[in-house]
Each structure stands twice: as structure tokens, then as C-alpha cells.
Amino acid sequence: MSRVYNFSAGPAVLPEEVLKEVADEMMDYNGTGMSVMEMSHRSAAFQEIIDTAEKDLRELMNIPDNYKVLFLQGGASQQFAMIPMNLMKNRVADYIVTGQWAKKAYQEAQKYGKANKIASSEDKTFSYIPDCSDLPISPDADYVYICENNTIYGTKFKKLPNTKGKTLVADVSSCFLSEPVDVSKYGIIYGGVQKNIGPAGMVIAIVREDLITEDVLPGTPTMLTYKTHADAGSLYNTPNAYCIYVCGKVFKWLKKMGGLEVMKQRNEEKAKILYDYLDSSKLFKGTVVPEDRSLMNVPFVTGDKEMDAKFVKEATEAGLVNLKGHRTVGGMRASIYNAMPKAGVEALVAFMKKFEEENA
Numbered sequence: 001m002s003r004v005y006n007f008s009a010g011p012a013v014l015p016e017e018v019l020k021e022v023a024d025e026m027m028d029y030n031g032t033g034m035s036v037m038e039m040s041h042r043s044a045a046f047q048e049i050i051d052t053a054e055k056d057l058r059e060l061m062n063i064p065d066n067y068k069v070l071f072l073q074g075g076a077s078q079q080f081a082m083i084p085m086n087l088m089k090n091r092v093a094d095y096i097v098t099g100q101w102a103k104k105a106y107q108e109a110q111k112y113g114k115a116n117k118i119a120s121s122e123d124k125t126f127s128y129i130p131d132c133s134d135l136p137i138s139p140d141a142d143y144v145y146i147c148e149n150n151t152i153y154g155t156k157f158k159k160l161p162n163t164k165g166k167t168l169v170a171d172v173s174s175c176f177l178s179e180p181v182d183v184s185k186y187g188i189i190y191g192g193v194q195k196n197i198g199p200a201g202m203v204i205a206i207v208r209e210d211l212i213t214e215d216v217l218p219g220t221p222t223m224l225t226y227k228t229h230a231d232a233g234s235l236y237n238t239p240n241a242y243c244i245y246v247c248g249k250v251f252k253w254l255k256k257m258g259g260l261e262v263m264k265q266r267n268e269e270k271a272k273i274l275y276d277y278l279d280s281s282k283l284f285k286g287t288v289v290p291e292d293r294s295l296m297n298v299p300f301v302t303g304d305k306e307m308d309a310k311f312v313k314e315a316t317e318a319g320l321v322n323l324k325g326h327r328t329v330g331g332m333r334a335s336i337y338n339a340m341p342k343a344g345v346e347a348l349v350a351f352m353k354k355f356e357e358e359n360a
């Protein structure tokens, strides 16, 4: 078996311990004589899997009782529509546009009502987070929307925006469970799990109960109504059962590691290794203003497209894979999610140093 260091932005690296466990249980999950893949979502064995996953996630994130945890399909992108369909009672919402994913959510919301772009960092290729301490929040806004960690550009909100009392909705796809959060500050906190938690194909939406109502926009499909899934414990229809199972294993792994405070320390330590090198390098340069740097996604460039391509190629040959930047921005990006070991970041920096010497 030969494993690489996988710096993919998602689907992404998972803890080896978890992969081994699910491999061990592939043919016979816990004495059932079948794989979780083959199991009815209405079985007692699966009910225990989903209940335990929810319980562990609640514990990890300290989720208050007045929030529902929903395991949904359709990717994070489906939430771009589901959020306005369920929340836009006044048909007004404010969006802070800090990257492609926030922009897509903003554009989708325009289909359902008046979506206002109240701040943006597009003027500088989304390389920073705008000051959100005193934004022109619309008096009748149903919610204020952010993408908390910008996967493509590598920026992160270090401080939540001042929403002036309006409900905050956040896409945390690429920083999910990377550090502690105060769930009570959000109306909805959601993310696709394929970056920091599990396999692709599922979104976890943590939704404050008062936002879960039948009063949704006319024409909202049953499947896109939060209440449908909340009332059915995420089992209205067949969920992505295998994904829920793997995510549950990751929650157990995170608890064993010491929880989100420990993950935060580990992630800070890992990111520092890479950022410190980028700040000292004469060849490579980080693209984000230091104060808004993400701990999860680290974009960098040499300033020369051919050199970038040479780096990506040689890194791949050295077992450091998926370092190519997003197709819309180029350069490089190292995604160093929870499951990326410190040794992986050290190996990357050692390789970068060697490459810099060879290409000085």
C-alpha cells in the first residue's frame, strides 16, 4: 500500500484510522453480516449509527438544544437555493461576497427575492475579508449570509460580521470542525462534508428551530423544506447512509483526538509551518493578507505560470498531490484539513525548500 499526501480541496484526505475501520467493517458491520452500504436506513442498526453521529456532533460543537442537526443531500450548492426558499419571508437578504462560493449563493438568492451585496472583496481578487463591523444591513433583511472560509482564495472570517440583530447564515464547508464555534451566533451553519469530515454527497445543516417552519416560499419542493427533514430526523427519504456512517466515525476520531480546541491548536501549528516558510521564501508567495489567512486552504504562487506548473508536476512525482490551485485562479493551493498530519505539511515545506534551491 502506498499512500500519498493529498492536499485536495475536496473531496479530501480522511483520517487513516477511520479508513481502516470502515475497511474492517466492510463485509460485516458490527455482527449484522452486511456492510452499512447494504443496510436499510429504517433498520435498528442504522438508527443507532445516525443517532450516535448526531449525538457526537452535538457534543463536539456544543450545539444548543434549540438547533436541529440535518443530514441532507444535494451538496452545499443546493443550500444556496434552500436557504432563501426557507428563510426569505420578506424576500430580502444581505450577502457578503468574499469568493466564488459566496457569489454563487448570492446569485442564486436573486432568483427568490432581493439579494443585496452589502460588502465584497472582489476588487482585490478576494484576497482579504472586508471590514464587517458596520455594514449597511437592510432593515427588512431576512438574514445576512457569509461563506466563512473561502476555499478557493484561502481567506477566513476571524470575526463574524455585525449583523445588527439579523439572522446570520454561514457556509462553513471548508472549515467545518476545524476549531470551536459558538453555534448560538448563527441561524444556520452548514457545510458540505467532503472537505473536513467525510466522503462527498452530504451536507450537514445546523438550523435554529424557529427558522424551521411551513411558511416557505410558494412552490418550494417538499425535499427542499427544512421542516420535512427536521420532522423526520433526516430520514424522510433514503439518506446518504454510508456517508453518515463515515462522518460518524470521523466525529469519534475527533473526540478521541481531544475535540475542536485541540484540532484548532493542531491546525494553527500546521498552518504556521507553511505560512512561515511562505513569508521567508524568495520563490513562493502567499496570496492572502496575513490577518485573514485560512488555516485550511493555503494558496500560493511563484508569479510564473511555467514555474507553478513545474512545481505541481514535481511535487506530484514526490507523492505530494492535488496542489494545483483552483481552475479559476491558477497557482497552487495546499488544503490542510483536520486529517492532514503535521508530517504532511512538513514534507511539503521540505519539498518546497528543495525546489526553491534548485530553481533559484
Ligand SMILES: Cc1ncc(COP(=O)(O)O)c(C=O)c1O
Residues within 6 Å of the ligand: 010, 074, 075, 076, 077, 078, 101, 147, 149, 150, 151, 152, 171, 172, 173, 174, 192
Ligand atoms: C465554501 C464552499 N461552499 C460550497 C461548495 C460547493 O459544494 P458542493 O460541491 O457540495 O455543492 C464548496 C466546494 O466545493 C465550497 O468550498
